Amino acid sequence: NAGVIQTPRHKVTGKGQEATLWCEPISGHSAVFWYRQTIVQGLEFLTYFRNQAPIDDSGMPKERFSAQMPNQSHSTLKIQSTQPQDSAVYLCASSRDWGGEQYFGPGTRLTVL
């Protein structure tokens, strides 16, 4: 079992550029979560899919951030016009089903210059 896979592990973008982060959940897991970790805010929820359907995006910044899950094997988090304050570690987690325990991927460290 490979665990949750996230690519790239590190990404550096210039201010105003677009960043796309990828997540492959554990095979058989039906729920996928995106979180963001910063030193100041800690680990914060962004958005959540269950069986590929968006369930809760209450943590997503209203502008520039979007997430999709086009199939059961991957999800993407896209940030348009990146800003320095978007710099963070973006974590993806998956769980088996409703109420299942969440397992995290290694994260993508995004640095916006």
Added chain:
Amino acid sequence: GQQVKQSSPSLTVQEGGISILNCDYENDMFDYFAWYKKYPDNSPTLLISVRSNVDKREDGRLTVFLNKSGKHFSLHITASQPEDTAVYLCAAGAWVATGGNNKLTFGQGTVLSVIP
């Protein structure tokens, strides 16, 4: 406001002693409680979790205690080892109350240092 709080940013324990990590929460709807361990530059790893229908769960050297009336849960690590040194994050979710929304709310973390 911060719904899940770890009031102690750091804790130092002697090797062999008991480490007690604490977490307070505000949301009455939380019904799932978990502890994660995190090394620098690594992602969180689930250690142990408990549902609200129990007040204690043991797994080896780890025990979670849940006090729902006090909105408090804790992680006890017995026979602490230097390799237990890490950041410990508590997390809570309101799965039943929200009809299945599994998102977790995390505390800010406690840095545990176990000294030989």
